[in-house]
Amino acid sequence: MLAWMLVVAGLALVPGDGVWRMRRALGWVSRHRPFRHARVSKGCPCPFGGSNEHHRLESLLVMSEWVIRGRVVWEGAIDNLLSVDVNMIFRGNPRLVERTLYVDLESTVACYGAIEGISHPNEDFLILASSVQPLNALSQESAIVTNSLHCGSVVAIPWNTISRGFRHYLLNEDTEGGDWWRHRLKTFPSQDSSAIKIEVETRSREDWWVKPGISIFTACQDRSDILLETVQSWRAVQGVDEIIILDWSSTRMVLDHLREYAPEVLLDPRVIVARVTGQDRWILSRAFNLAAQLTSFAKILKADVDTILEPSFFQVHQLYPDRFFAGNWSITTMSTELHTNGLLYVNRRDFFLVNGYDERIVTYGWDDSDISKRLQKLFLNPMTFDLAYVRHRPHGHELRVEKQEGIDGSLLPARNLLAAPVEIQRNRVLSTKMNVPEWTVSSRTMKYTLFVKQEQLSAKLKKPFLEFLSSSSVPALSEVVTEEEAAESSKRAIRIILRDRFGISWLKKSMTLSFYKRLADVASYPESYAHVVGQVHGTCADRIFAYAVARAHARSQESGTNPWHFRVIWNSQDRSCSCKFGDLLLELDAEVFEDWSDKFHFMEGVHGSPEWENISIPNIAVQRSQLRFVAISNVDLDHVNIDNFRRELRSFQPSPVLIESLVRSSNRYGRTKSHPDWTTREVELMVDKWRGILPR
Missing domain, CATH: 3.90.550.10 (Spore Coat Polysaccharide Biosynthesis Protein SpsA; Chain A)
Structure with a gap:
């Protein structure tokens, strides 16, 4: 925005309230001189004086398809044409600076003094025009001349009369957004x-x-x-x-x-x-x-x-x-x-x-x-x-x-x-x-x-x-879509690539984006990880405990020299637990397979053989690009970071099936008993209590 001041006979005109607020926000223009037209009997009004000065200037900018800052050169003037050395373009095709630009004195309004009467020749002007055209049909390469705006003239404003606030407005969108003058030039139809x-x-x-x-x-x-x-x-x-x-x-x-x-x-x-x-x-x-x-x-x-x-x-x-x-x-x-x-x-x-x-x-x-x-x-x-x-x-x-x-x-x-x-x-x-x-x-x-x-x-x-x-x-x-849509687009993109390139089609939409990104990293660079495939045994509750222990140990390896990539094989055709993994835990980031399959074929470059080892999770020694198959049937918390174990276990979202299994289970982590009249909420409270008595 621009605040202007007209000095007449040494007295400043008192601006209206709106202009006063604008003046305080932007500061006065740096120089004030009486306004005169330059040989133009009818033309565009200069944007100063009165409460509508900002609106006038903005209107001129919006209708201008050619807005430049240039130095008027007096030497070599042709008739009423003065050449302009362009040094900045705010709107207009940039390649036109390679041609000689002229302004016509007959059609130019010079605000704060006529161009021909300015005391400082070769001065910089902000020039506003509707367009540029060839000076003549035979000389398109040598010279062009600006055309008048719809209000009847080209407007030239001495650059040093423009306040810092308005110069900033010329250059930067800031908070104006879609209302900024450079976004408001006429648009064209596109589909019809x-x-x-x-x-x-x-x-x-x-x-x-x-x-x-x-x-x-x-x-x-x-x-x-x-x-x-x-x-x-x-x-x-x-x-x-x-x-x-x-x-x-x-x-x-x-x-x-x-x-x-x-x-x-x-x-x-x-x-x-x-x-x-x-x-x-x-x-x-x-x-x-x-x-x-x-x-x-x-x-x-x-x-x-x-x-x-x-x-x-x-x-x-x-x-x-x-x-x-x-x-x-x-x-x-x-x-x-x-x-x-x-x-x-x-x-x-x-x-x-x-x-x-x-x-x-x-x-x-x-x-x-x-x-x-x-x-x-x-x-x-x-x-x-x-x-x-x-x-x-x-x-x-x-x-x-x-x-x-x-x-x-x-x-x-x-x-x-x-x-x-x-x-x-x-x-x-x-x-x-x-x-x-x-x-x-x-x-x-x-x-x-x-x-x-x-x-x-x-x-x-x-x-x-x-x-x-x-x-x-x-x-x-x-940024055009919602956060949920942006996240879903990202996860869908990774799912498509993992499916098409590695045959991984088991991924759920509920898994987090961070899990998808890590899996993409493992698929792309399997040699950067130590790969452990665990098969859990026992009751459903015991399996969940064993799985939590394995995840906790894998998490503790992330910052080490051999970060783990852990997957689990879950056999639901077992008397001790006939439930599928997805029936027990909800919304969990995990690579879990209901049985052994060829879905591990994307692990090219990983060395190992499918020989199951009965070994406690904390005792597994595995190097990068190595593959170990471990049968997890017992839980040993002595060598597992308890904080990681609690974090993993508490991140699980148990299904009603798992809650009932936990309530009916009796193991060394806490003893509970079932009651036929318990409600679901009471069962959940019991699970919370069961979690609370985990060893500290």
């Missing part, structure tokens, strides 16, 4: 076919600066070594007019890396390098959407930084208005081909008609399948790539999900082989199974502020360098 046709024609007229040709765009974070190899293959591809490289806050700037190891890339006039600062996490959808905005040719190819193209790639893949090319994982035959699934070749206008990638997808995967489905809703035919002309540059699997930690980050650590496929499934479930609104052209995207700098690429070459700072936020998919 007739509206889409009109929109295509409209955007074709607006994007006059888009040229026929092909742009390759990519984005990366800390993968400059891989980029050095792949970008050389892109430069060798026939028909490439432009290569956009977006550095998503790499630790070492991609620009510096290329300058040191591949200066010829920077000297290639087709290569544009830009950077986003302040991003700790790698978010593909947002990085590639911004990179796509930097393209300036009608056909665009999204290539991951590990994608290598053959020189004749575009000769083989002809792109027409009614089609697009996308990866198809279902037809791949090798793992290297699978990782080319993210490749996308599409007409630029179609990409933006579906609003690019879904920016709510903040971890690895599903972004490619999602955008393909939405492009097909534009009645476009999906075509598959000829994989003889594209290949994947191999690298470690951990690179796919690294730098995606955080509340909404990757479920599994980057070292886990299952981390990437689990994220693909989680994003798929969140996008398609949780009633999340579809990503459309009206969905709110990330907004950035562009800072234009000049970068010396060589002794003779100096180029504008575009540096972006994010100014808003977009909720992740997991």
Whole structure:
């Protein structure tokens, strides 16, 4: 918000109550000068004075499709046109800074002094305009001129008259949310076919600066070594007019890396390098959407930084208005081909008609399948790539999900082989199974502020360098749904991968997410654990005690050099206990099998044989990647951590069947007797009492 003050004859006009509160919150503007129009008999009102000043300024911003900060240059003025050196863009296409921008004195209102009457030439202005157009039909590359707003003029406000509070409002979304001015520009229809046709024609007229040709765009974070190899293959591809490289806050700037190891890339006039600062996490959808905005040719190819193209790639893949090319994982035959699934070749206008990638997808995967489905809703035919002309540059699997930690980050650590496929499934479930609104052209995207700098690429070459700072936020998919839905999506994703890859189909929905994650870690790296399979014997109550002892001992090993992974075999075809495990304990995280089966086949790399040993749990000596089969028929608490034992036993949720068994049992942990008239609640109280007399 902006507080303005008009000084007339040395007397300050007293603002209304609303403006007074605004002034106290934001502070006064730093300079005040009388307002005069610059040769404009009718135009937009300057946003100051009176109680509606904030509303006026906000209205001007909302209707402005081109909001910049630039320095007016007097030298070389042409007729009534003054050139502007752009140094910041709040709204508007960033690539237009490469052209010379002019403002027309005949159609510009300069607030706090006419442009031609300002005492400090070459001053910075905040300039608001409806759009930009070529200066003339024959000179689209050399110059552009701003067009008037709907109220009849371009508005220019001296930058040093703007308060700090309003500068902050220009830059940051903060608590404004969806009401922030940069979210309130007109939106376009997205689903109706007739509206889409009109929109295509409209955007074709607006994007006059888009040229026929092909742009390759990519984005990366800390993968400059891989980029050095792949970008050389892109430069060798026939028909490439432009290569956009977006550095998503790499630790070492991609620009510096290329300058040191591949200066010829920077000297290639087709290569544009830009950077986003302040991003700790790698978010593909947002990085590639911004990179796509930097393209300036009608056909665009999204290539991951590990994608290598053959020189004749575009000769083989002809792109027409009614089609697009996308990866198809279902037809791949090798793992290297699978990782080319993210490749996308599409007409630029179609990409933006579906609003690019879904920016709510903040971890690895599903972004490619999602955008393909939405492009097909534009009645476009999906075509598959000829994989003889594209290949994947191999690298470690951990690179796919690294730098995606955080509340909404990757479920599994980057070292886990299952981390990437689990994220693909989680994003798929969140996008398609949780009633999340579809990503459309009206969905709110990330907004950035562009800072234009000049970068010396060589002794003779100096180029504008575009540096972006994010100014808003977009909720992740997991934030759009409820906490329960987010947790269920995560568990379902792990269940799908464990079922499809290891045949594990016994997992219950009631098990906790932490248990699912640990099981995924064991399945992926069985050699990191000592594996113990125990078979319990005796009465139902005795079995539960034995199982609690085993779990307690396994827990005590977690922080040691040989962490246990414990599973239990439960034989219900036994006179001493004919109940199934699931009939006794409810809501328990446990790998329990009713009998021996082949469900352990995912333990590849684990050494051992199915020879049952009658040995007390605390006396088991087992090393990592070893497998021991233990018959648990007796309980020895002498060498078990009692606190762990109590914690395990009290975490059990006994079913009525188990409660009755415990009440009827007589063992050395406490003696109870049954009574035919006891109610269920009385039985539960007896169980609590029985737990209370456990040895301390």
